[in-house]
Amino acid sequence: MLIVRGAIKPYDWGIVDGLAPWSEPTGEPQAELWFGVHPGGPSPLVDENWRPTGEHLGDRFDVEAIPLLVKLLAAAKPLSVQVHPRRQVAVEQYAAQDDSGPVIYTDPFEKTEMLVALEDFEAFAGWRSADQALSFLASVEGTESAVQSLRTGKLADAIRALLELGSPERIASLPAAARAAGLPPEQVAAYETVAELYPDDAGALVTPLLDYLALAPGEAVYVPAGVPHSYIRGTGLEVMSSSDNVVRLGLTSKPVHVEHAINALVPDLRPQVLRTSHGDLIWPIDSPFVVRVLRAGDEKILAGSYRIVLLIEGDATVHSVGAETTLRQGTAAVMDANDPDAVIHADGLVAIIQSTER
Numbered sequence: 338m339l340i341v342r343g344a345i346k347p348y349d350w351g352i353v354d355g356l357a358p359w360s361e362p363t364g365e366p367q368a369e370l371w372f373g374v375h376p377g378g379p380s381p382l383v384d385e386n387w388r389p390t391g392e393h394l395g396d397r398f399d400v401e402a403i404p405l406l407v408k409l410l411a412a413a414k415p416l417s418v419q420v421h422p423r424r425q426v427a428v429e430q431y432a433a434q435d436d437s438g439p440v441i442y443t444d445p446f447e448k449t450e451m452l453v454a455l456e457d458f459e460a461f462a463g464w465r466s467a468d469q470a471l472s473f474l475a476s477v478e479g480t481e482s483a484v485q486s487l488r489t490g491k492l493a494d495a496i497r498a499l500l501e502l503g504s505p506e507r508i509a510s511l512p513a514a515a516r517a518a519g520l521p522p523e524q525v526a527a528y529e530t531v532a533e534l535y536p537d538d539a540g541a542l543v544t545p546l547l548d549y550l551a552l553a554p555g556e557a558v559y560v561p562a563g564v565p566h567s568y569i570r571g572t573g574l575e576v577m578s579s580s581d582n583v584v585r586l587g588l589t590s591k592p593v594h595v596e597h598a599i600n601a602l603v604p605d606l607r608p609q610v611l612r613t614s615h616g617d618l619i620w621p622i623d624s625p626f627v628v629r630v631l632r633a634g635d636e637k638i639l640a641g642s643y644r645i646v647l648l649i650e651g652d653a654t655v656h657s658v659g660a661e662t663t664l665r666q667g668t669a670a671v672m673d674a675n676d677p678d679a680v681i682h683a684d685g686l687v688a689i690i691q692s693t694e695r
């Protein structure tokens with residue numbers, strides 16, 4: 338068992354000092370705190386007094402031993418409209434990249450993720466019903482070509498058309514179009530946010546195709562690779578396979594790769610929304626991980642798979658043969674498959690994440 342802190346990512350969509358309770362204040366946007374071995378943000382090891390040892394988790398483990406990446410995420414404004422590649426796409430595209438072009442794929446791994454809300458959280462994820470998307474776009478002037486493509490089931494063509502048509506006037510009309518389509522006030526407000534923050538980002542015009550969802554604390558959305566999404570606002574726990582492969586369609590200052598994103602989409606795949614509460618086992622169908630955010634009490638986690646226990650609030654101790662560790666808020670106990678069984682005692686809020694792959 339090793340103890341780590343998170344590696345901070347100060348992306349521009351983060352909340353100013355939004356992750357300070359689990360790291361330290363910087364006076365700047367704090368978007369993500371990474372707990373894992375991904376080279377994009379390897380987690381520092383700490384000693385029993387929570388002081389950095391100078392080593393990182395990746396110095397002790399191979400990438401294969403740590404199959405999951407866990408993040409705390411604080412979104413002040415919408416993240417990019419993105420899609421993550423499935424395994425086969427990641428392997429092929431990573432291999433096809435050469436030194437002359439841009440690095441689009443950072444690793445050859447699938448990225449399947451789940452967001453567990455720690456406070457009220459809003460997201461676009463998956464596709465709206467065709468009827469709803471069509472009635473929305475009917476109120477955005479000059480989008481007939483996209484509407485036609487959508488009507489005939491040509492989703493990729495509809496996306497390409499909308500990206501071409503993403504003018505400031507059309508983007509500004511999104512909230513009114515959402516209202517005209519009969520969408521509820523919280524969705525109209527989400528489009529107001531998009532139009533206000535991304536007034537000339539053509540990707541804004543793709544968001545009417547995406548389904549909207551609101552999560553209460555404890556609820557989760559599982560987003561398999563191939564499903565488009567854009568997290569809008571809130572603080573959450575994110576669990577994913579250990580990959581940083583993101584292909585973007587818009588709402589970002591980062592590069593957009595439309596054809597790569599379209600290639601990575603799996604149109605028939607849906608996100609799974611889990612209306613769980615803290616304490617429930619969160620186990621989406623076909624998920625490579627299972628999560629429980631424990632409030633109080635004991636939980637035994639068995640040897641044989643990768644496990645990580647992250648203290649979000651309050652106190653927690655991890656007991657196993659020959660080791661008893663007290664966690665501090667923002668530190669995590671990491672156990673690989675060979676580490677013994679462990680019992681977690683929680684009094685607060687502790688995220689227990691286990692790989693389901695043995």
Ligand SMILES: [Zn+2]
Pocket residue numbers: 419421450566
């Ligand atoms: Zn994502």
